[in-house]
Amino acid sequence: MASSHGTPPVFNNKVVAWIDHRLPIFSYIEKEYHTFPTPRNFNYFWNFGAIATVMLVLMIATGIVLATNYTPHVLMAFDSVERIDRDVPQGWLIRDLHMNGASFFFIAVYIHIFRGMYYGSYKAPRELLWILGVVIFLLMMATAFMGYVLPWGQMSFWGATVITNLFSAIPIVGESIVTWLWGGFAVDNPTLNRFFALHYLLPFIIVGVVALHVVALHVHGSNNPTGIDPKGPQDTVPFHPYYTMKDGFGVMVFLIVYAGFVFFAPDYLGHPDNYIPADPLVTPAHIVPEWYFLPFYAILRAIPDKLGGVLAMFGAIAVLFILPWLDTSRVRSCTFRPIYKWFMMFLVVDVIVLGICGSKPPEGFWVPLSQLATLYYFAHFLVVLPILGKIERPLPLPPSIADSVLKKKAV
Template sequence: MAQAQATKFKNPVVNWIDSRLPIFTMLDHEYNHYPMPRNVNYLWAFGAIAGIMLVIMIATGLFLAMQYSSHTSLAFDSVERIMRDVNYGWLLRYIHANGASMFFIAVYIHMFRGLYYGSYKAPREILWILGVIIFLVMMGTAFMGYVLPWGQMSFWGATVITNLFSAFPIVGDPIVTLLWGGFSVDNPTLNRFFALHFLLPFVLLGLVILHTAALHVSGSNNPLGIEAKGPQDTVPFNPYVTIKDGFAVVIFLIVYAAFVFFMPNYMGHPDNYIPANPLVTPAHIVPEWYFLPFYAMLRAIPDKLGGVLAMFGSIALLAFLPWLDTSKVRSCKFRPIYRQFFWILAIDALVLGYAGSQPAEGAWLVIARIGTAYYFFHFLILLPLLGKLERPLPLPSSISEPVLKGGGRVAAGAHAKPMEKA
């Protein structure tokens, strides 16, 4: 039997465990001495913020599940009981409900940061694809969670979204029947959604662990979009990045707490405080705000199957981004033309979100169609063409060069290269 490897920890218990299962050595390497680019800014903290939000959602969800009844005749009243009779039940529910919105805010900022700084390019393709899968699982989990209070928007949202699968030829109707567990949205549907809403966060946790492992293999990107070339370009993860991320987390949690304690229903829909009634259709069925851009795409196309393909395709398209973007330069800092189109894309996403919250008629329907057309134009046509036609600015030779030359500005001097491989 091989002799246990000697370890460096002073605590004898930790040392004894680590000599047999080197988990503390791994954590020390990955979260203490792990080299990070020295120029990362606060936008890089939103990955850690999203991870903390996931832990908060799982923890509060476990306690809420102990009090929730997944039956159509009891679900709405069980939520009201949590709010009124369970000790601190109102707090748990408001943390959980608003936590979903804050989770999506953190993830959307994290995604747009990746788009701006080219974090999807080689060697980080797997890292990016895992992020897209995480986003899809998040959306499924959030949709099923929205159904559980069994209010009017819960019931009719479930009816509308599950019916979308019927647009697919041959397999559509069996999928809808499987989701419903019968011939309409009813008690079997609620039971399925509750079970999946409880399960999927743990799947999400596993995907996040894979995402983090892929990050630690390829290393973090940075605002310049060039690779670190030595110790002069990096700092240890602890204490530099932990302090920076910790400060950002505190600020984010203060904003989160402001919603929980002062405006807990601001991001919800008032119709969801009315018990579900299959005989009364709401005047305007809308999903939660973080689904609205995709909901606008769904309604923008007159054909049902076309709308469904556009909605799902808009997310699946992101997985192919490393190959659609043909530019060798990562960061928008050095791509002045593409930088303008990036901000147009961000505005387009906001406009689509607002269009999705309005009735699908008149000017808002036209705006949703224009926004949908631009979204696909941006990724399928603009990105490949700009990568070949745009002439990027010169890149610095290292991460530390702009700092050593004074300030954060990149000087296009003698040491700058015209282009660097991504």
Template sequence: MSFPWAEHYAPKHPFMRWMDEKLPLPRLVYNAVGAGYPVPRNLNYFWNFGVLAGAALGIQILTGIILAMHYAANAGVAFDSVEHIMRDVNSGWLLRYAHANGASFFFIVVYLHIFRGLFYGSYKAPREMVWLLGVVIFLLMMATAFMGYVLPWGQMSFWGAQVITGFFSAIPVVGEPIRVWLLGGFAPDNAALNRFFSLHYLLPFVIAAVIVLHIWALHIPGSNNPTGVEVKGPQDTVPFHPYYTAKDGFGLGVFLLCFSLLLFFAPNALGHPDNYIPANPLSTPAHIVPEWYFWPFYAILRAFTVNFLWVPAKLWGVVAMFAAIALLFFLPWIDRSPVRSANYRPMYKWFFWVLVADVILLGFIGKSPAEEPYVRIGQFAAAYYFAHFLIILPIISRIERPLALPNSITESVLHGEAEEAAPLGQQA
């Protein structure tokens, strides 16, 4: 979207004018994150998580590049090379723990970013492409994280690779050849480790490129806001800098504080102790689990225990696991309500929080043993997950009576200020 009231870049220094003429990079930055980019004036702290995700990616790329200088992608020495980094490389323990916990924090802020989008309807027109690119980023993150989890070559790394790649063997006819092609053999070994290391190193740069497209797509319609009402004029916006750079800076400080607390005081809290045992193909761990950010999808995978319509339960589980993510691609067309924000959709808001509870429950089931009552609870939770998107959302879109929307962003802001000021006036 073009904002005619936006402040235009006009360099005063002769060098900056020459630079703007030859390579207008300062103009690009100014229009993207400076005073040249007007933003709705009512954004809350839930709009910080996009910047925090970018900061987490920066941490991952920086630490990953340095770690790659010391890591050996060979099944015989991979585990020892990680221990070498931890014990012998200057600040190697810090780099390794920052990289491992940085992945968890990356997923934390992205999950919060996704749920914010669900609550405020950021997937609706005209921002469908922003949402679709965001889901692509999420898929690339999952692939990168899985391959990174294999690299330490501990017990959970090896058996996680064995189980996850084994999903492809459930596909009729072509499944097993695909699995062998992915691994470069019949079981995880040197070939698989080399491939995973190469892709794990490459994909973060692909993610960075898609993030550029994500931000580019966002700047065309402009940012959504808590009311879901589109910008009507300059009175509804403020420049991104200095207002939201300051707000994002505060959020980044809180993020780094929490990250530092985990990094220095509980660096192994989100890991698995079995991964400090060298990979042993002859000894299967008692309970194989992926990293915590995969637990909800792992629970959906395990929810299918009975063959149905001559299709094996394992294949149903694999299809359901991928379908759980694929549903997000179709969300802009599944939810047909003209109102974006859940603040004005009472029925949708209630079911949104039920969905949040359901995903948390799926995460708990994903980390639990594959036994009763966890399997049965996981089946009900997985069924509700799909029912929410395929049944509940379309019905709500038709029968819900939204609350009255404000005429503009400014009206909603001033109305909120008036409500806050009223009690003070009564007390006076």
């Protein structure tokens, strides 16, 4: 499904036609977001790409407003955040939108990743599309971590201290990397300044990678629940109005849930210790990152060796880059893979268990459980995927997307 299709559009508006003749931006929009042929069998899991885009725009807009009122100095950062909440007109709303927006952005992206894995959207010819998505995920994690440091509460300070100290496990250059990250010999004002600068910059880099992600998507078109490519016009519908309306509905439902947290439980997804000013002399009883980092934090702590834990944590993300080559099945979608479908569900449960382990103190029952969950996480990608793809017998694929849709309607 190539993006070059149809005849050039004709615009009745003379101003639009004049601009488009010199800068064909309207032709591009018409071709890629109006008449673009899209598989006709998308389900609501396909809404989460649009939802993530809306959340990214909202995070940038609220972040710019917050940046105009924030003071990146260790003596004033905490008070400037309190001033935003209490004294800046509608500042509480902007901050709660931004603070909860990070969590809901990750919710949308995690569901988007799960959908891509379940329906095999990483398989050829969409490998680069998947890799760009993982790059976006990494940039999101870096941006969120730096943003969590900015309020300069207890969890901000100690979270920054613990996470940046992990780089000291790298042989030879580790200590130098930590000193460079800190801008000195401890987490202090230079650290806060550079984290603020990077937190402001990275979202715009994310926008650039998202643009590449969309371009790569429109080269071969979207995957779909059957995992088979469209074989003709009967398998597709124009993107507008069918999926603009469906995406719009999904976005509205998602924003209603998001607004529920913003207005009725704005602090539910945060940590109460972060409403205490940072104190280098008082260590919190239990240092935990934000919930969306907890599975990786559990993997880090599951390995008793510091360097091994760091390698395992980064390896948990790195393995996603090579996922297209680990899956040896000739079938994309789990819909037609009766055995692997259950392994995918078990992976979701495993990641949730890792998140729970990451939120608990590293003692007692939680240590062996996190080690067992970490073992399965890597076994899923490095053992289950390559072996099961060769021995599993997939169900028969439908002859076309249209045939599968019409068969469902008949049932």
